Amino acid sequence: MRYPTRFPSRRGGDTTEFTLRIQQILSILLRHQDFLHEQQIADELAISKRTVQRELDYITTIIAPYQLTLKRKKGAGLLLTGTPQARQRLADDLNASDRSDWSDKKERRRYLLFELLRDRTPKKLYHYSRLLGVSESTAASDLEALGPWLRKNNLSILKKPGFGVILNGTEQNYREAMRRFISETAPVDKLKEITDPHAALAKAVMNVTDNGIYRLLNSRTIQRIDALLGEMNEPKLRQFTDSAYIGLIIHIAISVERMQQGNVPSDEQFLPLEEDGEDLRLARRILQAIEEEFHLHMPELELSYLLLHIKGANIHYTNVPDETVPTDLNGKKLINLIDAMIDAFDSRQAYMLRCDEEFIRGLFVHLQPAIVRLTNHLNIINPLLDDIKEEYADTFQKSIRAARVLEKGIGAAVSEEEIGYLTIHFGAALERMKGKTAFTRKVSVGIVCASGFGVARLMMTRLRNKLSAAVSLKTYGKGDLTPEVIKATDFFVSSLPLNRPDIDAVRISPLITQSDMSRIQCKIEEYAHIRKQVHREEGEKQPDEFVQELAETHKSAEEIAHILKGYAMYTADASLPFDQAVAWLCGQVAESESQSRQLYEDIMKRERLSSQIFPDQGFALLHCRTCAVSHAAFYTCMPSESSFSDPYFQGVGMILLMAMPAAGPTRLYTDLLGFISSSLVIDDSFNEAVLSRSEGLIRSELQRILKLYFNTLLIKLT
Template sequence: MEIGARMRQIFLVLLNQKEPVSVQEVAEQIGKSKRTVQRELEYAKQSLKGYDLTFHSKTGVGVWLEGSEEEKERLKRELSDADGYDGGDREERRKRLILEILKEKGLKKLFYYSSQFQVSEATIRTDLDVVGKWLEKFDLHVGKKPGSGVVILGEEENYRKALRAFIQENIDTKAVREAYEYDREDALKKSGIGKILNDEIMCRVMECLRGMNHTKVLTLTENSYVGLVIHISIAINRILKGEVIESNAKWQEELSKDEDYRLAEEIVEELEEEFEIQIPDVEISYICLHIKGSKHEKVALEGTEVLDLENREVQQLLNQMIDAFDEKAGYLLKQDDEFLQGLLAHLQPTFVRLKHNMQIQNPVLDDIKKEYPDLFEKCVRVGNVLGEKLNCPVPEEEIGFLTVHFGAALVRLEGQKEQIRRVEIGVVCSSGIGISRLMSSKLEKQFGDRVRISTYGKNDITPYIVSNTDFFITSIPMEKSEIPVIDVSPLLNETDMERIRRMVYQYERMPAKKEEETFSDELTRIHQIAVQIRTVIEHLDIYEEDSAIGFQQLVEQIAKRCSPYQDRQEKIYADIMRREEIATQVYAEFGFALLHNRSEGVVRPTLAVCLPGKCEKTEFTSAERAREAFEETKRANTDFEEMKHGPNDSMKPEDIRFTDPYMKGISAVFVMLVPVDEHLQINNEILGYISTMLIEDYELMETVEQKDEDEIREAITKNLKKYFQKIVTEVSGV
C-alpha cells in the first residue's frame, strides 16, 4: 500500500534511531498527539509490505524497525523522494481517495482515509459522497457500515471497468511506454501506474507481449498498447487475489469464432506459463474485445477487412452520416476518397467499442469542443446516425474523433479554393535512413503532393537546411531550432497527425521561404542522383552466411565484405553495433534486419543483402568450430522443417531462416551504409527509399525470401528505377 504523509514522518523518525524510541517521543518529533501516533501505528505492518523490514512494539521499551541496514536505507531513500501531497487540494485528494478505494476492496475505517489525506473524518465523508457518484457510473456503490468502515459493493467486472477508467483518465502513459521501449522498470515503479498496480506484474506482462513478436500487438498505437497492458495487468492481479469475472456464454460464443480470438488465446497461453495460473475463458474474450477495439499504425494485417466501401450497407451508412453532418458540403465530401477511407478505417474499431460498451479516452476532447464548437455539434448529429444503426448511444469521446475526421476533410476542401503551395518538411532521426523513412512514408500517403519531405540524421541539420525547411518532425530530442519542431511518437499516432495537419495547413498558405530551384540546379541534382543510383546497383552485394551465425559474428563478416582494409572494417563494425545499441534493427514482425548507418568505413553508398544458408565461405577459426556450427545449422533447419512440414530431406528456400535467438527467425539481413561525403543527403534518400519499399512492397520481400540472386537484383533495380522516375517527375512537374 502507499505510505501516507504521517506514516512517512513516523518511519523517518524510527529510521534515524539506533535504539527503540517511545511513542511519546515520536509524537513530539512529528508535532502530533500520542494518540494520533498510536492510531497511525496500527497500519505500520501493512505499510511495510514490499520491504524486508519488521515493525516492533513492546510495552516499557518502545517502538522500532528491524531489518538490514541496506533495506532501511532503501526505505529512507524512497520516503525522502516521495512526491509531496497537499491535502487542501480537493480535486487531487478525491482522485487519491478513489484510488485507495479501488486498490483495496476490503473494509477500511474512515480514520484510515483521514490519516492518509491529513483531513478530518467529516471531510472524508463529504468526499465519499462525491466519489460515490463517480463510481455509480460503473454500477459500483460505496457501502458505509457504522463501526466497521467503507467497502465497495458491486460486480467484479464493474470493479475492473472502474479501475481501468480511472487509470486512463488520470495517469500519464509515458512511464509504460518507456518501460516497453527501453526496459526502464525503475521509471514504471516510480510512476502513478506503478503505485496503483503491481509493477512487477506489469513488467512481466510487457515482457510476455514483447516476446511474442506478433505484428498485430507490435503495431498497436501507443494508447491502445498501454490500454492492453493495463487491462491484462488488472486481470492478472485480480485473478491472483481470487477475484474472477463470471462467464457470459452467449457473447463469448460469438467471439470465439472471431479471427482475433486465436491471438487472445496465444496471449493467455503465454501469461499462464509466465504466472503459473489458470486464466478463465472469459478473460480471453475480454482480451479479444480489447484488440478488436484498438487502433493500429500502418501495417498490413492478416485477415479480411470487416468493412468495405464496395459494401452497399456501408455506403448507405457513410452517406447518411455525411448528410447528417452538412447536406451542402455533403456532395464534395462524398467525392473525397482520402476522407472516406480514413473514416472507414476509424469506424471498424469504433463498431466493436460501441457494440460491447467499451470505453475510449480522447485526450483532446475538451480542446475540440472549445476550438471547434460548430463542427462538434454537427458531429453530434453524425453520432446519432451511427447510434441508431448500432442501437446504442455514442459517447462524446467518439464524437470528438469524428470531428477530427470531418474537420480535416473540410480543411482540404477549403484548400482547393485558395492559392496554396507545397510545404517543405524535414523528418529527423538518428541516421536519416531508418525510422525517419517509415515516418516519411506515412506522411507522404497522408498529404500526397501537398508536402515535400526530406529525411535527415540528427547531425545533418545545417543553417542552409533550416533556411529551406518550413518545420521539422522528430522522434528524438533536438536542440533548439530557428523553425518549429514537432516532437512525435515514432509511429505517428492520431494526436501527432492532427498537430502536423494544422502545421501543414498553416504553412501551405504562407509565402515560400525560398525561390524555386533553377532548371540548371534541377538538372545537376538529377545527374547526381543518377550517378549514385548507378553506384548502388553496380556494387549491390547479395550473398549467404551460415544460418546459425551469431549477430556479432555476422556484423564482423559484413564489415569484411564491405572493405578489404582492417581499419575500415573496424569502423564499419563499430558503427553498426553502436546503432544496434540505440535500438535493435532486427524486425521480427517484418522478417528482416535493417543494419543501417553512416560510416567513414565505406567510400560509396553500400547496399547488401545477406541471406541464411549453409555457406562454405564462412571463416572459422578452427576445424572443430566449423564442424560444430555445421551440425548446429543442420539440427536447426531439420527442427524447423519438421515443425512446419514433418521430416523432409529438402527445404524450400523461404523456410531457411537465421536460427540464432537474437535474430528472431528472420529470413534476410539488409545492409545500408552511407559514406560521410558531399552526397550524404542524396544517398540517404536513395537507400531510405529501399527501406520504405521493404515495408510497403510485399512482392519485394517475397522475392528476397526465395533467395534467387538474379530475381532479387532485378527487384531492387526495378524499385530504384521507380525512385528515379519519381524524382524526374517532380522536377518536370508532369
C-alpha cells in the same frame, strides 16, 4: 496530509513521490534498528499484510536514490539499511510531508477514489477520515461526491453499520473503472510524447504518468508483461496505436494482479467467444504466455476480457489494406450508419464527403473497434482532445451531431474522447475538399507521422491548403525514410522526434499550430531560394524537371481529349432495378463483354463500400478504378421516365459514370476526374446542365470545365 508528495531526487532534477501509506511504512522502518515482521507493520497501520507486501517493491525503488536498501530475511522480516546520514535525509523529507494538508478538495477526493480502487476490503469511515486528516462527516461527504463518477462504471459505494465501506459492483465494472481512472489521471501532454510503445514501454509509462496513481499496478508486473508481448512478436499487436498498446499492458496487469490477490472473476458473461477467428487465437496465445510467465491458471472469462480489449483496440490505419471492403450484413449496417452520420454532420457537404473513398474507408475501419469499446463501456485515451476542441471547434460541434446518430444506432453513449477521433476523420476530409484546387511548386516537404491514418491525412491536407502553391507534400512512416526518399525531399515535418542527423526536420504538433506554420513557411522560403541539389548514382540519368512537367501536361491533354471524344448520353428503361441498370449501362460503354463484366463488378464493389446515390443532388455518381478501361471516361444515363422506379435509386433522374484505369498515373486520373466531381457541386452551370438531361448542353459544359482544368496545368508551367 497531501497525496502524492514530491521531493527532489538524490539523482538530481527528478522527483520522488510518496503516498501517505508509503510515508507511514517508511516512518515505521526508520524507527526500528532491527528486523521487523510485515504483520507488525500491518497491525500498527490497521491494514492487511497483503497491502504492506504490495508496497514493498515500490519502496525498494524509491529509497534507492537515498542510498538506502530494504533487506529481507526469512523468518526475521524487514530491515532498512544505510548510513545515518542517508536515513536522516529520508526522515527530513518525510517530516516535510507531514506539514502538507488536504485543502485541495479535488485532489483529496481523487486520492480517496484511488484508495477505494486499490484496496477493496471493507474499511470503517474512521479509517478514511484518519487517512485524509479530515472529520468523518467530511470523509462521508467526499464518498458521496464520488457517486456520479462510479455510476458511469455501474459501481456504487456500499455502507453497512458494523461492516464498513466498500465498492459494490461486478468484477468487469471494477476493472473497467481502474482502466478509466488510470486513463484520466495520466498527464495528457506527456502521453503525446510517447512515440515508440514497443521500446522500453513500461519505463515510458512509469516516467510520463503520475507514479502514485500507476501504483494501482506493480511496476515489475508491467515490465514483465511488456517484455513478454515484445518476445511474442505478434503482427496484430504491432498494428495497435500507442495508447491501445499501453492500454493492453495495463489491462493484462490488472488481470494478473487481481488473480494473484485471489480475486477470481465469477461466471458473469462479458463477451461471447466467437468462432475460432484470428482475434480469438491471438487472445489464447497471449493468455497462455501469461499463465506460463506468472504461474497462474486463468479462467475462461479472462479470455473473454482479453478478446474484448483486442477487438476494441485502435489500429494504425496505414496498415489496413486498401482493398478492405465490407461485404457482410454487419458491414452494410455500418455503412448505412456512416451515411446517416454524414448527413447529420453537414447535409450541405454530404455529397463531397461520400465521394471521398479515403474518408469512408478510414471511418469504417475506425468505427469497427470503436463500437466494440462503446457498447462494452471501454475507455480510450485521446491525448489530442483539448487541442482538437480548440483548433477544430466547428468541426467538433458538427461531429457531436454525427455522434448522436452513432449513439442511437448502437444504443450506447459516445464519449468526448471518441468524438475527438471522429473530428479527426471528418476534419481530414474537409481539408482535402479545401485543397482540391491547390497548386504545388518545387520545394518538396515530407510529412512523418507516428501513427493513425486520420492524423496523418489531417496534417497533410491542412498543410496543403495552408501552403497552397508553395510546396509538394508527401507522407511517410518513420521507417519509410530511405536514402532515396531523403534525396528527393528538401526537408521533413514531424510530430515525433526523428533523431536523424542526415535530414533537415521541423518538429510540430499533429494539429499544426500557428507557430508551427510560421516555422514551416520560413523553412520553405529558405529552400525556395536554394538550387536543389541533384543526386545521381553512377550511370543514372535524371530527367529534366521541366521536361517531365511537359510530359505530364501532355498526358493530361490526351486524357481530356479521350473524355470529350468518348462522352455520350444513354437512355435506360426506368423500370430496371439498380443492378440491372448498372449492368445495362456497362454493356453500352464497354468495348467487349469481358470488359463489361469487369466494369460492372468494380462499380458494385465500390457501391458496397458506400452508396453512390445522391438524391439531394438529383443524380447517382458511379465511379471506380478498373482494368476495364484504358483511359479516363465520363458518361451520363437518364431513365426513360422522369426518374428510375427502383426504390434503391431514391428517385434520382440521372446516372453519371466515371471510370479510371487501374494502371497508369493514378494521381493524374484522380485529379482530373476529381475536378469533374467537384464541379458538380461548386459549379452551378455544370450542375444545371447535368440535371437538364440535354446531351448537347452537358457536352458543352463538360468541355468548358475541362478547359478550365487544363488552364490550371498550364499556369503551373509558367
